[in-house]
Amino acid sequence: MTEARRGAVEFRNVRKEFGAFTAIPSLDLSIAPGELVTLLGPSGCGKTTTLRMLAGLESPTSGRIEIGGQDVTRLPANRRDVSMVFQSYALFPHMSVAGNVAYGLEAGGLKGPEARAAAEKGLDLVGLGGLGDRLPAELSGGQQQRVAVARALVLEPQVLLLDEPLSNLDARLRRRVRTEIRDLQQRLGFTAVYVTHDQEEALAVSDRIVVMRDGEIAQIGTPRELYDAPASEFIADFIGEANVVDAEIVATSGGQAQVRLGGLLADMPARGLLAGPARVALRSNALRVGAMTGGGLDGAVATSAFLGDHVEYEIDSALGRIFVIDDESDQPLAPGTPVTLTLKPRGAALIP
Amino acid sequence: MTSQDNRRLDLTLAAGLIALVLMPWYRIRHGFFGFDWLADLTTKRDLWPALVQAVTGRWQLWPILALGALAIFLRLTRAPGASRGRALALTGAAGLVWMVVEGLSIGLRGWNWGLLETTFGAVGGQPAFGAGALILGAIFTLMIAFGQAERGALKGDAFVLGSIALLIALVATFVFYPILSMFTGAFQDFDGSFTTEGVARNIIDPKIWSLSCLTGGYCGVAWRTFFLAICTAAGTTTLGLAFALVATRTAFPFKKSLRLLTVLPIITPPFVVGLALTMMLGRSGVVTQWIEALTGFELGRWLYGLTGIWIAQMLSFTPISFLILIGVVDGVSPSMEEASQTLRSDRWRTFRKVSLPLMAPGLANAFLIGFIESMADFGNPLVLGGSGGVLSTEIFFAVVGAQNDPARAAVLATVLLIFTLSAFLAQRFWLAGRNFATVTGKGDGGRHAMLPARVAAPVIGIVLFWGAFTIAVYALILFGGFVRVWGLDHSLTFEHYQRAFGVALDGGLxxxxxxxxxxxxxxxxxxxxxxxxxxxxxxxxxxxxxxxxxxxxxxxxxxxxxxxxxxxxxxxxxxxxxxxxxxxxxxxxxxxxxxxxxxxxxxxxxxxxxxxxxxxxxxxxxxxxxxxxxxxxxxxxxxxxxxxxxxxxxxxxxxxxxxxxxxxxxxxxxxxxxxxxxxxxxxxxxxxxxxxxxxxxxxxxxxxxxxxxxxxxxxxxxxxxxxxxxxxxx
Incomplete structure (x- = not known):
């Protein structure tokens, strides 16, 4: 194994069946060393199964998995150079925090005092130095989560696996901890595979996002690519709650397309499409709601809800009912009010 | 991974080699761990290990040696992997199968079955498996497991596979092999040849199957046992429910001590209740003597027989039913009962229309368990059965008594087994999924409705009576050991304890x-x-x-x-x-x-x-x-x-x-x-x-x-x- 390959992950034609049910028909995926890749998708899409196969907790029915250039397909979990942060944290309740962190080191042959010292270092890393003697039950949820991360990290694995690590935290803590995880990853430079069903979380932490659906990869790309150029209606809907509507490409030139959306004309990247009918993803926060003036997409407010810093509308238009997040006006319009929608720059994307 | 596969296999094969070359293959009568057999090693042929046995004429061991050699050959020539795994697993399986076949076919005096003798000619007899054979059997089992591990089964976890393989081997040896032997035993003559005579004679025996008690005669033992089990199950379920209701839904002051009752059947040797009953209600029992003295009426031996067994079983098994039904009664969601009460039903209607139907599957479960317990009970019938026993005691007397009729014991045991297994299957399949008890782990608000007064009074009455009876029986057990001769001389003495547990201190303990x-x-x-x-x-x-x-x-x-x-x-x-x-x-x-x-x-x-x-x-x-x-x-x-x-x-x-x-x-x-x-x-x-x-x-x-x-x-x-x-x- 060359040092350059350390931390690389390779799925080759991996298939997983549970009895008669095929969870993953055929998966090919490469992850570069030092990359943080998120597996994103609705529940049942196969993202957790993929992660568990990488951890060695499930065996693929066929195919090949490599970590750091080495075939690990038949290697049991305890002999793979990966470690995992569990959704429930899975801290051993009968061991102290330090005992939990030292556990993997001792399994690896480190003797008691050395393992303790290393565990203490690991706890310092996540800002929990000095709490080693507590039992997990005596820590807060956020602290427990960090113990779980420390326990996985002290083993210096090639790849760190995180299975929905934030789902048991409240919203505010979630934002802080995800930043901490991203910082640690950038600082220490390990490869990480991160499973979540929360698109905001995925956009926030990832180098690349793998969106999965029914066991297949729907799209791989950087957060920007996924957001700006969704490969399908599913992606457009899943990333950033877009309205997918019928449109017509009037003309294309130099990679740009002029698109007619009801009464609205807009320019956007052509993405290789030619003139004719097409589908367009309209970001809900990229539409401006204005008084009836013409020159936009005309419609009427169906429902409105005031949510503090923004107003959510559903607007009936010629293109169907459209969901809009308006963070400019602070006075919600009453249902029935006629309005015109106009498009902010980069607010829409053609779907190939 | 591969080095670990090899190291594991090396240890296993080394143990196997020792078992074949150094350990005595056959059983040593005075015990392996006495090691006094080492002295006779040169003279007694049965003490030699498998290798020597095979060379000196026991050809039935050749395949075992060959398979052992094959396993070592596989280890030395092939790299760990799926193909070696399959070969190892097959070798282990073949070894086990051959050990079972030769072990069962050749007994102490040669072939076990006449058919084999006529086919293959005579063969020397062999003793039972000893240390070497047992170790090698375990090694073959482990070879199957390790082979599967190398093939990647169960993520290649050798520990799990090894545990599963050994457990299956143990359960097969100690649960299923004995039951099978019992069935085949029914079809064997004294010399081991196949015969249906014993089974045919017993299976139609009117002593087992007669139904003439319906017309005033004497019923067969199978039907009497069945009848007794139904009565015991019904009785214990009723009493158990009464106790459970009192413990959870009345203002009865001694609820905590009621729960102590549930410990009794665990600590009481099963026949002790029967014994105490004879001392209370038997011919020279205290209560019997008291009634006879009062009325001058001869009570006689009424206790010995089904009536006595029934009372003893009721005393023994009511606590078990109580334990089950506490869970059932507690498991009925209070919100159901509260809903019923808000729907204009009084407590009696709520109990009758909601609580009781919800408990019905639990009651059926307690009934079936009472049935199985009664069927399986041996101690009480042995003490109280008198001349009219039940299946379990009849089985005992069929082999222990003068009749020594293994075929009869096997037939009776089969009948008993069919009864209990039917009840078990009914419990497992018919009751499965019919449980309405709602134990979700979440706090279910609300309180259980108290019993309506017209139910509470008689139920508490029953519980008080039965509780007093149980206490009397146990008091008698503790007290009885201090009485000189029960029924005749009631003066107090330590004599029994001294005879049983005396210690002397002359020159050491x-x-x-x-x-x-x-x-x-x-x-x-x-x-x-x-x-x-x-x-x-x-x-x-x-x-x-x-x-x-x-x-x-x-x-x-x-x-x-x-x-x-x-x-x-x-x-x-x-x-x-x-x-x-x-x-x-x-x-x-x-x-x-x-x-x-x-x-x-x-x-x-x-x-x-x-x-x-x-x-x-x-x-x-x-x-x-x-x-x-x-x-x-x-x-x-x-x-x-x-x-x-x-x-x-x-x-x-x-x-x-x-x-x-x-x-x-x-x-x-x-x-x-x-x-x-x-x-x-x-x-x-x-x-x-x-x-x-x-x-x-x-x-x-x-x-x-x-x-x-x-x-x-x-x-x-x-x-x-x-x-x-x-x-x-x-």
């Missing part, structure tokens, strides 16, 4: 009492059996809950089914299976331990499964991803978290080993006599005083053990809380 011998044997065997039972039971529970291997459901089902096999059937089947080669164990301590382990294991499994279900599966997985193997995970994570379940399994199997009688009575020997069997012997000789004194000592010992266990568990929890408090203060 001497255990002069007659009970000491069996008492120490019992303690030793129970102490050996308890950890084994707990280990095997919890390991099995772990495999069932945490590992997904093919056939898991069947494995679990078969284990649970073995719990429905009455002890008498186990006893008779062990005798039939382990009295002759290939596995000969009768008269040893090992057979008693094996019997306890595999008879009590299902309870350990059930407790372990329940405890394991509360442990999040990601704990195991976390340990694995942190680099610990299955063995380490088990030792460092699972076992510490399961400590209460382990202690419970230990105590339960210890106590059960002391109190059980039904299977034990077939398996005891002069050298290894158990307390219960010894007491039954005393009862048969009419020595009630010592018998009852010995019984009370056993009960006190068990109360001490259980009480100590409760203290231990309670203390643990307290320490935890104290720790928390200190933490909070700091």
């Amino acid at each position: 001497r255990w002069t009492g007659v009970a000491w011998n069996s008492f120490w044997t019992t303690m030793r065997i129970a102490l050996l059996a308890a950890p084994l039972t707990a280990a095997v039971g919890l390991l099995t529970a772990w495999l069932i809950v945490r590992q997904r291997f093919p056939g898991r459901a069947i494995f679990e089902f078969a284990l649970m089914m073995s719990f429905a096999i009455p002890g008498t059937v186990i006893g008779i089947s062990y005798i039939m299976a382990f009295n002759l080669p290939p596995v000969q164990m009768t008269g040893t301590a090992a057979i008693l331990i094996a019997c306890f382990v595999f008879r009590n294991m299902p309870v350990g499994v059930r407790g372990g499964v329940a405890a394991m279900a509360q442990l999040d599966g990601s704990l195991d997985e976390a340990s694995l991803t942190l680099g610990a193997g299955s063995g380490r995970t088990m030792r460092r994570v699972i076992l510490p978290l399961m400590r209460p379940a382990i202690l419970a399994a230990l105590v339960y199997s210890f106590v059960r080993a002391i109190t059980s009688i039904s299977a034990v009575i077939f398996l005891v020997s002069a050298k290894y006599n158990m307390a219960t069997a010894y007491i039954v012997g005393l009862v048969e000789n009419g020595e009630y005083g010592i018998a009852i004194a010995y019984s009370s000592v056993l009960i006190v010992v068990m109360i001490t053990v259980i009480g100590g266990f409760q203290l231990l568990v309670g203390e643990r929890q307290m320490r935890r809380r104290e720790h928390k408090l200190k933490e909070a203060a700091a």
Whole structure:
């Protein structure tokens, strides 16, 4: 194994069946060393199964998995150079925090005092130095989560696996901890595979996002690519709650397309499409709601809800009912009010 | 990975080689661990290891040597991997199959079946498997497991595969092989040849199947047992429900002490209740004498027979039913009852239309368990049966008494087995999914409705009467040991205790009492059996809950089914299976331990499964991803978290080993006599005083053990809380 390959992950034609049910028909995926890749998708899409196969907790029915250039397909979990942060944290309740962190080191042959010292270092890393003697039950949820991360990290694995690590935290803590995880990853430079069903979380932490659906990869790309150029209606809907509507490409030139959306004309990247009918993803926060003036997409407010810093509308238009997040006006319009929608720059994307 | 595969295999093969080349292949009569056989090694042929046996003419061992050599050849020439794995697994399987075939075919005096003799010609006989053979059998089993591990089965986890393979081999040997032997035993003549004569004679025997009691005659033993079981089940369910209702839904002041009742059947050797009943209501019983003196009416022997057994079983098994029905009664969601009350129903209507129907499946469950308990009961019928026994005692007398008719015992045992297994299957399939009890773990607001007055009064009455009766019976047990001659001379004495448990101090401590011998044997065997039972039971529970291997459901089902096999059937089947080669164990301590382990294991499994279900599966997985193997995970994570379940399994199997009688009575020997069997012997000789004194000592010992266990568990929890408090203060 060359040092350059350390931390690389390779799925080759991996298939997983549970009895008669095929969870993953055929998966090919490469992850570069030092990359943080998120597996994103609705529940049942196969993202957790993929992660568990990488951890060695499930065996693929066929195919090949490599970590750091080495075939690990038949290697049991305890002999793979990966470690995992569990959704429930899975801290051993009968061991102290330090005992939990030292556990993997001792399994690896480190003797008691050395393992303790290393565990203490690991706890310092996540800002929990000095709490080693507590039992997990005596820590807060956020602290427990960090113990779980420390326990996985002290083993210096090639790849760190995180299975929905934030789902048991409240919203505010979630934002802080995800930043901490991203910082640690950038600082220490390990490869990480991160499973979540929360698109905001995925956009926030990832180098690349793998969106999965029914066991297949729907799209791989950087957060920007996924957001700006969704490969399908599913992606457009899943990333950033877009309205997918019928449109017509009037003309294309130099990679740009002029698109007619009801009464609205807009320019956007052509993405290789030619003139004719097409589908367009309209970001809900990229539409401006204005008084009836013409020159936009005309419609009427169906429902409105005031949510503090923004107003959510559903607007009936010629293109169907459209969901809009308006963070400019602070006075919600009453249902029935006629309005015109106009498009902010980069607010829409053609779907190939 | 590969180096580990090889190291594991090297150790296994080395052990196999030792078993073949150095260990005596056949059983040594005076025990392997005595090592006095070493002196005779040169003269006695049966002491030689397999290699020498094979060279000197025992050709049946050639295939075993060849397969052993093949395994070593595979190790040396092939790299670890799927193809070697398959070859190893096949070699191991072939080795096991051949050992079973040759072991069963060739007995002490040559071929076991005449057909084989005429086909292959005569062959020299062979003794039972000994140390070498047993080790090699385990090695072949492990070879199957390790072969599968190399093929990548169950993620290549050799520890899990090895445990599964050994467990299946053990359960096959100690549960299914004996039952099969019993069936085949029914079809064998004295010389081992096949005959249907015994079965045909017994299966139509009117003594078993006659229904003439319907027309005023005497019914067959099968029907009487069935009738008794129905009566006992109905009675214990009714009484159990009454107790459960009083304990949970009345303002009865002594609810806590009612729950103590549930401990009684665990600590009471099964025949003790019968014994106490004879002392109370028998011909010279206190109550009998009192009534006769008062009325001048001759009561006679009414207690001996089904009536007496029924009363004794009601006393013995009502607490079990009580224990089940407390859960059922508590499990009915209070919000159902409150809903009913808000829908204009009074308490009586709510009880009749809502509570009772919701409890119905639970009641049926208690009924079926009462039925199985009554069928399997051996101790009470033995003491109270008189001339009209039940199936379990008839089985006993068929082999122990003068008739010595194994075919009859086998037929009776089969009938008993069919009854209990039917009840078990009904409980498992018919009742499964019909449980309305709503135990969700979430707090279900509301309070249970109190019993309506018109139900509460009679129910409390019944409970008071039965509670008083139970207390009287147990008081009698404790008191009876101090009375000189029961029914004749009621002066107080320590004589019985002195005869049973006397010690002399002349020149060192001497255990002069007659009970000491069996008492120490019992303690030793129970102490050996308890950890084994707990280990095997919890390991099995772990495999069932945490590992997904093919056939898991069947494995679990078969284990649970073995719990429905009455002890008498186990006893008779062990005798039939382990009295002759290939596995000969009768008269040893090992057979008693094996019997306890595999008879009590299902309870350990059930407790372990329940405890394991509360442990999040990601704990195991976390340990694995942190680099610990299955063995380490088990030792460092699972076992510490399961400590209460382990202690419970230990105590339960210890106590059960002391109190059980039904299977034990077939398996005891002069050298290894158990307390219960010894007491039954005393009862048969009419020595009630010592018998009852010995019984009370056993009960006190068990109360001490259980009480100590409760203290231990309670203390643990307290320490935890104290720790928390200190933490909070700091």
